[in-house]
Amino acid sequence: MDLSSSLPPPSPFTLPIIPNSSLPSSSPTISPSLSLASRALFCALLSLLALLGITGNLYTLVLLLRRRRSRRRRRSGLTCCLMRVPVLSCMANSSSPSSSPISSSPSTSCLHLQVLSLALADLLYLFTAPFIVYDSLTSGWTFGELGCRLLLSLDLLTMHASIFTLTAMSLDRFRAVAHPLHTSSSNSSGLLRIGLAWGLAVALSLPMMITLHLEAYEGQEGQLCVPALDEQSSKTYMSVLFCTSILGPGVAxxxxxxxxxxxxxxxxxRPAWASGGSTACPPRPPKPKVLLLILGIVLAFWACFLPFWIWQLLPLYQPEMVRTIPVGTQVTVNRIVTGLTYGNSCVNPFFYTLLTGKQKRSRQTPTSVNQLCRKSSPLQ
Incomplete structure (x- = not known):
């Protein structure tokens, strides 16, 4: 994201809207010593966020892979055991993934696939940080037009992949609570939803990838990576992206x-007698812990990306207001909202670990089935 349009660009309509573009270091309205100090501080903070975020997300990936292998071994043992154990009445009367300790594993596996998708999106975004740090310390873009198209389009790609995956996670949790008897979560359906989320993210980021190009600003050293969009096209495209990444998923x-x-x-x-009659295993009220953790991830996404989008839309809808802001203030705000977007990927692993940890504790019920195997020796 770059507000270099405040530095008299050749055209007022080539507004770079990606957070990875940097202001030219030769801005005449900022003190050289102050500019150098602020750039150094920004690069140091961004490097720290990237290091913490990459470490946390890699830890999440390793944790998920280990638990996946452990779940496979446990499932193979349970399958052999259940062939010799009579089915309990409460299990036989329910087809809900949450009511049976064995059938809950597909739902858990689907959730783990979604967390894996979120962690991969965070990693892709964080891996652009070293390029941004280098670009911030140099004059102009130095990674060529291919790097311009690939690196900067990752912002939109990973942002949309994350929010679409979060929307799918929320929908799955809603179905599991509201319609437990009709919920069916499997690896194939989970992969399909994740593939759809990434496919939509690629489609929405393609216009930016196609229009990004290197442009030399008159009177400035080096080149800047900017999208070739006119005023109306930029306004329309940005409005669509805001609706698809913030407004639409937020409402849903x-x-x-x-x-x-x-x-x-x-x-x-609701009173106990209104639960629909007596059953061997009456339904329990839904536990909100997993729901609250997913909501926490969503709120963190909005808290980090909403200021970014406000700052992007402001020049398009209130250009006169932006012109009254000093360039130094614009640079500071620009770096703050950029840091927030990277900070989101740094905070997310904390939620991922708690989320998968809750699921791991909720799967302790299969142990009771193993105890049933040992207690059912007359049937063996």
Missing amino acids: IGALYATLGRLYWVSQT
């Missing part, structure tokens, strides 16, 4: 969680 996820909140409130306040 907000509606899902509002409905889940209502369902949870009803389940807590």
Whole structure:
């Protein structure tokens, strides 16, 4: 993201909207010593965020792979065991993934695939940080036009892949709570949803990838990586991206969680006799821990990317207001919102670890089935 349009570019409509572009170091309106100190501080903070984020997301990937192998070994043992154990009535009367300790594994596996997708998106975005640090310390873009197209389009790609995956996660949790008897989560369906999320993200980032090019600013050293869009096209494209990355998913996820909140409130306040009759295993009210963790990831995404989008849309809808802001202030705000976007990928592994940890604890019920195997020796 670069507000270099404030430095009299050749055209007022080539607004770089990607956070990885940097202002030319030769800006005449900023003190050289202050500019150098601020750049050094920005690069140091960005490097620290990238280091922490890459370490955290790699840890998440290793943790998920280990738990996946452990789950496969446990499932193979349970399959052999259940062939000799009579099916309990509460298990036989329910087809819900959450009601049976064995059938819960597909839902858990689907959630782990979605967390894996989020971690990969974070890693892709964080791996651009070294290039941005180098670009911030030099004058102009030095990675060629191919690097311009690939590196800078990753911003839009990973951002949309993350929010689309979060929307799918919220929808899965909603279905598991609201319609447990009709919920079917498997590896194939989970992969399909993840593939659809990444496919839509690629489609939305393609116009930016196609139009990005290197452009020399008159009176400035080096070149800048900017999209070749006129004023109306840039305004339309940016508005579409804001709707697809913030507004649309925000409304959808907000509606899902509002409905889940209502369902949870009803389940807590409904009397026991109104649960639909006596059953061997009456349904329990949904536990909100996993839902709250997913909501925490969503809120962190909005907190980090909403300032970025406000700063991007402001020059398009209020250009006069932007012209009144000193260039030094624009540079500072630009670096702050850029740091926030990288900070989101740094904070996410904390939520991922808690989320998969909750799922691991919720899968402790299969141990009781192993105990049933040992207690059912007359059947063996």
